[in-house]
Amino acid sequence: MKEPWHIRLGIWAGIALLLAWSLLPIYWTLASSLTPTVEFNARPLHLFPEHPTGEHYLRLLGVLDGHMGGVDVAGEFRLALFNSILTSGAATVLCVLMSLLAAYAFARLNFFGREVLFYAVVGTMAVPGYAVLIPLFRLMVSLRQIDAYLGVTLIYVSAFLPLCLWLLKGVMDTLPRSLEEAARIDGASHMRILFSIIAPIAAPGLTAAAILTFLGAWGQYVVPLVFSPKDTKPLTVLIPEFAGKNFVDYGLIMAGGSIAIAVPCLLVIFLNRYLISGLLAGSTK
Amino acid sequence: MVLPILLTMGGLVFYPLLSTAWDSLHRVNPMQAGTPFVGISNYTRVFSDVEVGQAWLNTFKYVVIAVFAETVLGVLAASLINQLKSGRQWVLAAVVLPWALPGVVSGVIWQWIYSPGPGLLNGLLVMIGLDYEGHLWFNDSTSAMLAVSVVHIWRMLPLTIVIVLAAMQSIPGDLYEAARMDGASRLVMFRNITLPLTRGAIAVAMTNATVSAFNLFDEAIVLARNSLETRPILLQIYLEAFKKLNFSYGMALSLMVTFISLAISLGYVLRIHRSTRLD
Structure with missing residues (x-):
């Protein structure tokens, strides 16, 4: 039996909300770790890093100067x-x-x-x-x-x-x-x-x-x-x-x-x- | 074969447990010589300690907020996932993720989300046209408590979802089929089939939620340091024992907390026992 469309839409909207609640903070951690420091205060907020950089990781792991x-x-x-x-x-x-x-x-x-x-x-x-x-x-x-x-x-x-x-x-x-x-x-x-x-x-x-x-x-x-x-x-x-x-x-x-x-x-x-x-x-x- | 486990448990759990009970009747403080017997004065002191009172109140609030939110949202989320016909494992994996992360790291992540200038939360609120530019979430005690609770709920909601969802999946499909034949609406089926048959699981989930809210520590210490306004009882014990070095007073406090937490769990267990017997 096929579900009515509005119920399926409701379920999918609910699932989307649930996924966003669970994953957004994790995504944001990853996105921030790839964002250059000078761009943190950019407004309006960029949900995707505009100029992704691996600099933070390189410094953290000591490839770049980590002092x-x-x-x-x-x-x-x-x-x-x-x-x-x-x-x-x-x-x-x-x-x-x-x-x-x-x-x-x-x-x-x-x-x-x-x-x-x-x-x-x-x-x-x-x-x-x-x-x-x-x-x-x-x-x-x-x-x-x-x-x-x-x-x-x-x-x-x-x-x-x-x-x-x-x-x-x-x-x-x-x-x-x-x-x-x-x-x-x-x-x-x-x-x-x-x-x-x-x-x-x-x-x-x-x-x-x-x-x-x-x-x-x-x-x-x-x-x-x-x-x-x-x-x-x-x-x-x-x-x-x-x-x-x-x-x-x-x-x-x-x-x-x-x-x-x-x-x-x-x-x-x-x-x-x-x-x-x-x-x-x-x-x- | 049981020797390794018994030695470990004996040395690192049972012996310390007994010594907690014993030392809580003495004055043990590395800064003061001797460990004189002081009777139950460590216990009576708890009742006149203003900081302990405030910490208890905070813990009580955390428990109420967390158990309520996790139960309502958890049942809702579990029934949503239960409606999925494909991709259920992937959704479940994504939903479980926050539970698996180290609590303090989650705390640091949310601290960054809450931060007034570059934070995600204020950024999103400004994006949808609200005036939250530079808003401070830890400026008054209510919003600080709520901010800490949100992180705790984010971490612990998955456990409720997993427990309740497992119970929902074990309900035979024929029941819903029969109800549908009788023309029952979704809401009626939820109230008359799903809820009664998952009641035991919901009670188990609530017990877990209560105990973990009782044990809240990581989120509070990361987000609000030692602030008395958000300090839960465990943080109070930690400060008392390892900052002020009042070992025996800390032990008395931790024993009291243990007993209260055990009593609450036992209460739930007995209620489940009774309700399942009646069914």
């Missing part, structure tokens, strides 16, 4: 980009690996206190991060893990483990046991079963868990603000600092912002299906 106001902005930016990739990547790998092992144990093995331990770990999803921030700070000070990669990575891992465990345990509960039983009879160890039989079948779930962890770690602000003040400072801490310095102009900030949002954008575009399934599993706990 501003006596500060090596390019050097700081490259370090922060490296730090963001390193800590988020390491946290993702550790978190998925640890929760895969634990999910297998909770789903397939019988041991004392299984249920209690599982719900104790998953239950911490309801505990907001700030409730443990201050004692963690004192702990990390005494362990000399302030401004160290290990400390901040482990905090990310502890923040996203419960969600990953919940997701992966859910996946394993739905997998038929018959596959593993054949392998068990052939004498395969638990580790072998897990990594060569279960992990490949559970790949969509693992992907969802990895995306959620990576996006979460990539976007962290309070944790690195407290625990990564200098050498391990990630992009999320550096970019707002730029905004507070008058010698760093907005073209440069928007170029930095574009790079910081490019990674999540690519993940959403290419792995959206897994992301949505992970979001749904995580939110309807």
Whole structure:
């Protein structure tokens, strides 16, 4: 049955509005990062950069001179980009690996206190991060893990483990046991079963868990603000600092912002299906 | 196999949680020697603290604004996307995008959009003939609160849309077919089929919206620094603990916030439980 034209028009207008609301700020970031600084105050507003330039990116990445106001902005930016990739990547790998092992144990093995331990770990999803921030700070000070990669990575891992465990345990509960039983009879160890039989079948779930962890770690602000003040400072801490310095102009900030949002954008575009399934599993706990 | 997860969770979540509770009964401040037992004075102090009161009020306003807007707009957007016959994945990917971006970076992006001179918002308003040239959005507290809320809604609306849309997609098409045979209008179908069958999902989405509005921090600190007029309760805790170094007072505050946030989520969960049992 064909819809009347005015209803279809209404739906398309609504969708257009929704897309504009979601995408316009992102488009504007990209457009500003390509606009020469002198044209920012041009009126009427140009929705498209009239003389697009890659200058902001070249200065930010240190191809052109990246010193501003006596500060090596390019050097700081490259370090922060490296730090963001390193800590988020390491946290993702550790978190998925640890929760895969634990999910297998909770789903397939019988041991004392299984249920209690599982719900104790998953239950911490309801505990907001700030409730443990201050004692963690004192702990990390005494362990000399302030401004160290290990400390901040482990905090990310502890923040996203419960969600990953919940997701992966859910996946394993739905997998038929018959596959593993054949392998068990052939004498395969638990580790072998897990990594060569279960992990490949559970790949969509693992992907969802990895995306959620990576996006979460990539976007962290309070944790690195407290625990990564200098050498391990990630992009999320550096970019707002730029905004507070008058010698760093907005073209440069928007170029930095574009790079910081490019990674999540690519993940959403290419792995959206897994992301949505992970979001749904995580939110309807 | 469970050892790594238990060690991590034990060391970095359970131990700190207990130590929060313990230390909140003492005076812990690196600038003052000793950690004497002070009973519940850290808790009673909360009630006479004017800044905490203001921050609570702000957080309360954020929650009301965000939950209302995200629920109404989220249900509306989900039903729009649900009408699409093709390209749904692409629209959904575009809509989810704001959620996936780092909160502070979104804050910086919107700060640039709100900026009085070269900002996009004033530029667009001037373009359609309104006198907003050089308008300052952070000059009075109402518009500053709204500006911060808009950024938060921009980030969190996708979650509501995804949850509600999934529920809408699981409604069998025959129901609508039958209703159409009976000559029901779109509005009637929405009210009598879509809404009742997505009620559980809407409640879940509202819980998520409440908790995330409670945890609002990134947007406020980027857009309005430490301004008391827009300061949410989490920012108050952060300033108290890491700027003034009143660790134990910060811990008492954060425990109170945790309990209130848990109580709210629990309230929702119980209501969903009851309503689904009645169905």
